[in-house]
Amino acid sequence: MSLAEAIPQGLQAKIDTIIDNVEPTAWLSEAEKNDYIDKIKKLLKAKNAVMIAHYYVDDELQALAEETGGYVSDSLDMANFGAKHPAETLVVCGVRFMGETAKILSPEKTVIMPTLEAECSLDLGCPIDAFSEFCDQYPDHTVVVYANTSVEVKARADWIVTSSNAIQIIGHLKAQGKKIIWGPDRHLGQYINNKTGADMLLWQGHCVVHDEFKLHELEQLMEKYPDAEVLVHPESPESVIAKADFVGSTKQIIAAGKASEADTLIIATDYGLFYKMSQAVPDKRLIPAPTGGKSATCKSCAHCPWMAMNTLVNLHSTLVNMSNTIQVDEAVRQKALIPLNRMLEFSYEQGILTAGDA
Numbered sequence: 093m094s095l096a097e098a099i100p101q102g103l104q105a106k107i108d109t110i111i112d113n114v115e116p117t118a119w120l121s122e123a124e125k126n127d128y129i130d131k132i133k134k135l136l137k138a139k140n141a142v143m144i145a146h147y148y149v150d151d152e153l154q155a156l157a158e159e160t161g162g163y164v165s166d167s168l169d170m171a172n173f174g175a176k177h178p179a180e181t182l183v184v185c186g187v188r189f190m191g192e193t194a195k196i197l198s199p200e201k202t203v204i205m206p207t208l209e210a211e212c213s214l215d216l217g218c219p220i221d222a223f224s225e226f227c228d229q230y231p232d233h234t235v236v237v238y239a240n241t242s243v244e245v246k247a248r249a250d251w252i253v254t255s256s257n258a259i260q261i262i263g264h265l266k267a268q269g270k271k272i273i274w275g276p277d278r279h280l281g282q283y284i285n286n287k288t289g290a291d292m293l294l295w296q297g298h299c300v301v302h303d304e305f306k307l308h309e310l311e312q313l314m315e316k317y318p319d320a321e322v323l324v325h326p327e328s329p330e331s332v333i334a335k336a337d338f339v340g341s342t343k344q345i346i347a348a349g350k351a352s353e354a355d356t357l358i359i360a361t362d363y364g365l366f367y368k369m370s371q372a373v374p375d376k377r378l379i380p381a382p383t384g385g386k387s388a389t390c391k392s393c394a395h396c397p398w399m400a401m402n403t404l405v406n407l408h409s410t411l412v413n414m415s416n417t418i419q420v421d422e423a424v425r426q427k428a429l430i431p432l433n434r435m436l437e438f439s440y441e442q443g444i445l446t447a448g449d450a
């Protein structure tokens with residue numbers, strides 16, 4: 093395994109600037125919230141639209157998706173659900189690459205989002221020009237990218253993976269003797285490399301949420317709750333992953349929580365997941381893994397600043413105006429569909445996804 097150069101110069105500063113300029117969301121009274129919820133329910137029906145929300149958006153949006161016949165899940169499942177649902181319009185509550193993935197699988201549908209400014213540091217940290225130039229230097233390598241990338245980066249890839257199927261797909265490629273370029277998340281790449289021993293070149297992107305989990309404070313928490321099980325998303329630093337009883341995707345973390353016999357779970361992922369987690373294990377004590385403490389920065393909070401940009405207010409105005417439409421160039425979409433379908437076929441064959449999923 094070797095490392096790519098650091099992400100292109102200036103890119104980290106650009107990501108930091110974007111995060112610093114994320115607008116705080118407006119406070120709404122309960123009466124105002126209920127008013128928006130009523131109006132959104134009517135608009136969804138009137139516009140033949142369905143809400144598809146990610147686990148990391150705010151609880152009230154997850155609840156509204158569930159109440160209105162929509163869906164809450166991870167990014168791939170969201171896109172799969174949208175492709176199978178009869179609604180003409182998919183309202184994707186999440187970040188931009190999720191809207192693009194839905195559009196790749198459902199080109200005939202209108203895909204709208206509460207805001208098009210909701211980004212992802214992994215997507216931002218892997219711009220197509222720099223990544224493509226990097227790939228061109230290693231023409232004998234198979235290019236594998238995580239779902240958290242732009243449609244253009246997906247179109248440049250041979251395979252797309254998610255945190256649910258990455259180990260199996262990289263293992264499959266290793267068995268074929270392939271050398272691999274991996275992008276963009278360095279921690280997930282390192283974790284998979286440790287698990288599979290594949291020959292991998294790692295792009296050096298990171299998730300601004302998971303990168304902030306802190307080993308020292310996690311160890312202190314584990315001392316306080318010695319019987320707790322620790323569930324960790326693999327976008328977290330290697331030192332935090334090393335402390336985990338279970339490592340997996342959001343969906344897998346929920347399943348592991350259900351299967352666990354422990355009364356207390358310490359969870360290292362965005363705290364938006366706690367909404368579905370508390371439905372799945374209502375009798376367990378759920379504790380967020382620490383991002384604060386002596387070794388933290390003032391930016392630590394375990395909640396994605398871009399996911400938090402999805403609100404009842406902008407969801408409502410998007411539905412009123414049918415604005416914030418996701419547009420994807422058809423030639424690029426066709427190219428991105430190839431590695432996406434490759435992943436889906438592999439996942440169905442291996443039983444990672446079943447026909448009943450989404």
Ligand code: SF4
Nearest residue numbers: 212213299300301396
């Ligand atoms: S939580 Fe991390 S990986 Fe997910 S959208 Fe936010 S920045 Fe991207």
